[in-house]
Amino acid sequence: MKWIFTLLLFSFTSVQSQQTIKILSYNIFHGEQAYKKGEPNIDSVAGLINKYKPDLAAFQEVDSATGRSESIYKVCTDFIAELARKTGMHGFFGKAMDYDGGGYGEGLLTNKPARATVKILPTPKGGEPRALIYIDYPLSKKKRIVFAGTHLCHQFEENRISQVNEINKTFEKTKPPVILCGDLNFTPDKEPYRILSTAWNDAAILKGDPQLTFSVDNPKVRIDYAWLKKGHTFKVVDVQVLPYDYSDHKPVLITLEIQ
Template structure:
């Protein structure tokens, strides 16, 4: 008699492996780090080691950081984007907002996965203000492209509305996963966030306040994914970190369903 069990056993293993590959999970972190200057310390003090330690403890796959100094006197002329990548062992992409004191200031994306493509877009500012940018990286998982976007929106409402309109137009036709994170300088009930929610689903928890670092009372730091894909949020929480920055970090897991 031929053994018909063995081929079915092999097929079962192969099927389970395929299912494992499709069951994706991504750990996401967003954090406005205040150029690594702890609010309780003197303005000349920076502590990138603490920021890196927070990131490593979360084991995040993709990280969006805002308020990054590159070669500025106030942060000891350190390229904070490059240094944080070194300290965490991650790939990185810096997106400049402005030139400042012979250096640059903006946002950075850290990724455990190789960056296939990176893009920087200057966001519109109808009212004169500090320039803001949208940084985007492309990574590949299981043969599919995932876009991870990081930004820090303006303090002025008219500019935030124009900037969110730009972001919506950029991603409205994407079919594969887009993750948007950042300090959006708006509360969930305000128009910029409501506009983004036409295209994105916002991760949320009750009283998910992110600023100030001690006794936070506002939520302005967000993680979102574009609508119409199979991914869902899990384990959303704001980290109880009160030393490293004037914001608290936001962590979310995204799972394929």
């Protein structure tokens, strides 16, 4: 009887120690409908968040108080701050570069307060500056994870290789589990994918049957990802490429269990 009670207690404790989280990754095309020039997409993106209720979200191609945002929204708009207001989440902007009187880069939303770090990624061949933004997220009172978002160079393979090497170096000694999401601008047959795979697992591959993410009207490639740092116990419950056309990329929704 004592053995049975101990076994039941162990099983209950194991279940209790598992945490389920839902994550969204989305390249939002600077807040504009990709195929309807001048039409805002923030209400559509906010509606998507309010429907699926992710705990964490990573956004790429984010404008912050740019002239471009004013031309689309008729008022200078901080996209992440406005999205946070419309969803009741906490917003963080990671500026990769100055752009049109404001900033352009990455954004994160979380359902709990957190602190963000922004790191500029290397661009040895030049081209657009790129950033990595990450937060220390309180999964529970006793467990924390790191959640990161980025958008890698779309122009030069040499830049992408340098950027994934820098990402690997950044999180090499990080003790909590790390989740990295974003539009990485490479396909699984390329060298940056191989380099990242040395330290991370591709969530869609772990789940099986990975889906194409770009372009939204005629998907031909998979360049939007969720990566899970090796050395930690992640269970990939689900990976969905959602059927919405608010941008030129499809949004990716990931459900994980973390031990």
